[in-house]
Amino acid sequence: MLRLSWMTSPEPLHDIAHLGSVELLTPQLEKSLWYFRDLLGMEVVQRTAAAAWLRGYGDYAASTLKLSQAPSPGVGGIAWRATSPAALERRAAALQEVGLGIGWTNGDFGRGRSFRFRDPDGHHMEIYFEEQRYEAAEGLRSALKNQPQKYTGRGVGVRRTDHLALLASDVATNRRFAQELLGFQLREQVVFDDGKNEIGSWMSPNAIHHQLAYVADVKGGHGRLHHFSLWVDNREDVLRAADILVENGVFIEAGPSKHNNSQGFYLYSYEPGGNRVEIYSGSYLVLAPDWRPVTWNERERGTGTYWGAALPESFIQYGTPDIAGEAQTPAPDLSIFY
Ligand SMILES: [Fe+2]
Known part of the structure; x- marks a missing residue:
């Protein structure tokens, strides 16, 4: 059992800069690649037989998404960029101290030395500082000096990675881990009316509403993914994404519509490997260093949508890898979730 004796720092931690890269596991690598490259418009920057590395046109890093062939869909390594080499060392020591450390690696494609660890629920994460900046090949160079790559206009044309949502059997413990060990600021949360359990918590190390x-x-699993989210600049782009995905036979689970929590404008589809992917825009930035987390109870949360159709049952029940069985007891009523 993980001990919960880690201390809340009296000063905010600024050791993590941002979400750097997400690895998605897929049993359909070529089809997943088609989805992210041809439909969402990402660029492939590196390829092996069992993996592909991609990026959005606005990402400054060499790669922000890795697709890895695997027996089942899900999330692999989640990489966070540290704010400095010293910050990396500090976080590595703190994670080691509480027993979550796994060890150092030389880093995946585009990244230097990395410290691997797990969160309390079992998701694999790592922190790194050294980053290979993307340099566009001929034909992909932007006319804009301040843009890493030109906008190609292929498919949805996602600009960058934005955030990911992980499933956890104990939200409160994992939320505390992210706040106290990674220094993330809690932005919003949804709690049951009894006040004892958390339905969800949204956090970030920077001004982006949540990363x-x-x-x-609800199935009591561990280490599972709810969704991975990519940013587009405006709501019209989300609507256009819906057209593109439907025309290509991709299942749309929910949206386009607007959340109340985060105010995000969303569209959820399943990429061919089975992972839920969100096309996201709108939302709001948080600049306040003394931000007061917004807590929604069940009634306030309502259907989870600001307007638009209610989220389907699958949004609550399905995650990757998909696991058999019904909701564990006590089964929370998550119809108000999101
Ligand atoms: Fe999301």
Whole structure:
């Protein structure tokens, strides 16, 4: 059992800069690649037989998404960029101290030395500082000096990675881990009316509303993914994404519509490997260093949508890898979730 004796720092931690890269596991690598490259418009920057590395046209890093062939869909390594080499060392020592450390690696494609660890629910994460900046090949150079790559206009044309939502059997413990060990600021959360359990918590190390969310795993699993989210600049782009995905036979699970929590404008589809992917825009930035987390109870949360159709049952029940069985007891009523 993980001990919960880590201390809340009296000063905010600024050791993590942002979400750097997400690895998605897929049993359909070529089809997943088609989805992210041809439909969403990402660029492939590196390829092996069992993996592909991609990026959005606005990402400054060499790669922000890795697709890895695997027996089942899900999330692999989640990489966070540290604010400095010293910050990396500090976080590595703190994670080692509480027993979550796994060890050092030389880093995946585009990244230097990295410290691997797990969160309390079992998701694999790592922190790194050294980053290979993307340099566009001929034909992909932007006319804009301040843009790493030109906008190609292929498919949805996602600009960058935005956030991911992980399922966790114990949201509160994982939320505390992210706040106290990674220094993330809690932005919003949804709690049951009894006040004892958390349905979900949305957090970030920077001004982006949330870069990491933990939401309740109603099936009692561990280390599972709810969704991975990519940013587009405006709501019209989300609507256009819906057209493109439908025309290509991709299942749309929910949206386009607007959340109340985060105010995000969303569209959820399943990429061919089975992972839920969100096309996201709108939302709001958080600049306040003394931000007061917004807590929604069940009634306030309502259907989870600001307007638009209610989220389907699958949004609560399905995560990757998909696991058999019904909701564990006590089964929370998550119809108000999101
Ligand atoms: Fe999201």
